[in-house]
Amino acid sequence: MKIRHYLICYDIADKKRLYRVRKVAYSFAFGGQKSAIESYLSQKELDKLAKRLFLKIDIEKDKINIIEVEERVILLGKAKRLIFDKGTIVV
16 A cells, blocks of 8 residues: 655635534644645545545535645755655554
8 A cells, every 4th residue: 555645735715614624634634734734645545535525615615635745845944754655644
């Protein structure tokens, strides 16, 4: 099972939906701030996350981007590259 690094960014128009989306997103999060979080996910976990988030949003008003971080990453300041070969991360 290959684990990949993702950045999840969201812009939710309604406070109640924002709370619900944030709760789901942070249940998969490794780190991040406000509406941009990092996750290390298998394909199965990614599919589960996307499905759960989709059910929480208004597709006409809200936006969620799930972006796979590629191999070439520029890290600045205290940022560190973390490598995970297998397993699940529980925060």
